[in-house]
Amino acid sequence: MKDHDTLEHRLTQQGISRRSFLKFCTAMASLMALPPGTAPAIAAALAQAKRPSVIWLSFQECTGCTESLTRSHSPTLESLIFDMISLDYHHTLQAASGFAAEKSREDAMKDFYGKYLLLVDGSIPTKDNGIYSTIAGRTNLDLLQEAAKGAAAIVAVGSCAAFGGLPMAKPNPTGAAPVSDLIKDKPIINISGCPPIPSVITGVLAHYLTFGELPALDELGRPKAFYGETIHDRCYRRPFYDQGKFAKTFDDEGARNGWCLYELGCKGPTTHNACATTKWNGGAGFPIEAGHGCLGCSEPNFWDAGSFYTPLAAPTSNIGAIAGAAALAGAAAAVALSAADRAKKKSLQQTHEKLTVKDISN
Amino acid sequence: MNPQELLLWVRGTGLQLATAVCVLGMTYRLLHLALLGRKKNLAEARGSEWGPGLRTMWRRSFVLPELSARGKFTVVAGYTFHFGFFITLLFLSQHIAMLRAVLGFGWPALPHSAIEIAAILTLAAMIALLVHRYMDPVKRMLSGFEDYLTWLLTFLPLLSGFMLLHGIGPAYTQMLTLHLLSVELLLIAIPFTKLAHMLTTFSARWYNGAFAGYKGVKA
Known part of the structure; x- marks a missing residue:
């Protein structure tokens, strides 16, 4: 997998015509809301692109993101493009296991230090030193921090890696956290979704291969081209x-x-x-x-965020119970203060004084 | 706190807090007023005080012919904005969905076009009333900070709701958050300001009518 030959060469080997490749590049330019004129630029850049090393780390996740990527569009050009990166480590997809698998990750990290893309799916448990999820005896937190050091950029695939997702939902027993809470010194792109759309993942990778940088992001670190509208x-x-x-x-x-x-x-x-x-x-x-x-x-x-079947206009918590309790408290306060006023009035009456508005509680 | 978290807080804890303040404050105010009691009258009056009380509640709901043109404007614009406000509040489908979630029952909504007309008329009437309040020397003299504050607190939910429905301004998440926040501010202000009239108007009218229509000696 370390043979980083060009994409064009690999596509030709797999029987993908230049016409199909250009169609893909145009679709990618359109997807990312780039001007039509950039399609040839994408084609030129992608054709000569060396296959970058990609390390995919899976933490507290359900493999849905991988399922989405590998199955939904398979076998399409997008998935072949995905083949064209050098996926040096991925639990689910790699053939190697055990020591051999871990060695390929370590080799990739060493050989392409500062250049590899780190893809992460799943959130990272941080409670009790992260012991709730370990791979090869090492915590997810430890693996992430080690791999992040030499990464050119990190792509958080899916809502768990991007925002914590299901593992971080209340009561969050493992202290799950998204990548962006733990890594602060690397560019991070969030491709959220449960799972994310496959072509969004390939689109971001194509952008990275073409321009050598990550696309424009929104305030939550998501590519604006795909997450700019509701x-x-x-x-x-x-x-x-x-x-x-x-x-x-x-x-x-x-x-x-x-x-x-x-x-x-x-x-x-x-x-x-x-x-x-x-x-x-x-x-x-x-x-x-x-x-x-x-x-x-x-x-x-x-x-x-409340029930999936509750309208956005509806409250997410019990308003009726709060209103009932507040009414009781208000009534109790009114009765208590009125009783105090009456006592005051009675006492004033005994001394033949008059109760004025100023004397009563407000 | 990201926009989603803020919206979640506004739809949950924020709304609970605002409701609690509003309900507690209004229950206290109303019950405290009722429990003040009235001095026992030892002399028997002619007739009941209920008649004049109820008649006044009814009669004060009309534009009296003796009102000047400017007075009529206040009444007509006032009615327009009150009715428009309640039509928008009670008959917009999204509001009914919210009330159904709280009350457990709902009712048919009015078409959006009808709500839009009501909302635009309400906003226009409120702006006209504000301008009139400022232009009219008597009204301006009588107006204080609270009058302008309550105007703003009533206007903001209407304006933000209109913008939300028409996709004007910030993204839906932020606009919904602003709309709900403005509603919560209004709820919190009700017990502490003149907005409390929404529950005391009719009882106050009854009391005035009963007092003025009393036939007999107070002893």
Whole structure:
């Protein structure tokens, strides 16, 4: 895997025509919202790109991100492009195991020090010195810190690596943390989603190979090209939202007519991702097209953001109980202070004095 | 705190705090007023005080013919913004979804176009009332900081809600956060300001009517 020959050569070897390659480059330029003129530049850069070493570390995760990347579009050009990087270490995909696997990671870190891309999926447990997840007897925290030192950049793949995800959800028993909380001295790009869209991962890699740097990021470290707009902004059901037409249940007339799923808990308005445009399963569709609201999986804390089926307008905590308790407290205060006023009045009456407004409590 | 965390706080703890302050404060104010009691009248009055009390509650809801043009403007614009506010609050589908989550029941929403008209009229009426309050020398003299503050606290939820619905201004997450924060500020201010009139207006009118319509000697 250390043979870093050019991408063009590898593609030719695998029977990929130049036309198909250029089509891919145009699609990538479009996906990343780059000017059309940059497609040839991408093609030229990618064609001559050496296969960079990539180390993929999997921590507290479910392998869904890898499943997404390897299966959803397979076998497409995107997955072949992914083949064209030198994936020197990946638990799930590598053939080697045990000492041989760990040695390939150590070799890659040594041989390409300062140049390799570090991809991380899964969050990192930090409680009790990170003992809740270990690989080859070493904690995830230790492995991350070691690998991060020599990385050119880190790509946090999936919501667990980007924002903590499910392991960090309350009560967060392992003290799980995202990569960005632990590594501060390296460029980090967050490709959030549970799982993220495969072409977003390949898009970011293509950008890195083309320009030698990571794309423009939003305030949460996500590439703006893919996370610049909300699901709601580009949703094909948006006109129904604007008209105030909402499905009330998953099988009512509104749902059958394709009305907006806002009242059924859709988190599209607050979720930044490219699902509505890039779509899933080779462009077949995305969750809202299947009749289910967006869960908001590419946003931080989405597991703790209340029920998936609670509308965004609804409170996330119990307001009725608080209002009841507050009413009781208010009534108790009024009764107590009124009793004090009456006692004062009675005492003043005994001395033939008058109770004035100033004497009563406010 | 990232925008999602802030929104979560505003939808949860923030709303709980604001509700608690509003409900506790208003329960206290109303019950304390009721428990003040009224001096026992030892002389028998002619007729009941309920008649004049209820009549006043009703009659003060109309624009009286003797009001000047400027007075009429205040009443008409006042009614427009009050009705518009309640139509927007109670009949927008998103608000009903929120109330259903809290109360456990809901009701049919008005079409968005109707809500939009109500909201625009409300905003326009509120701006006109503010301008009038400032331009009219008597009103300006009578107005204090609290009057302008309560105007602002009422105006902000309407404006932020309108912007949210039309995708004007910041992203949805931030705009929803601002809208909910403005509602929470309004809730917190209610018991401490003139906004408490929303629960005391009618009882105060009844009391005035009952007092003025009393036939007999207070002894």
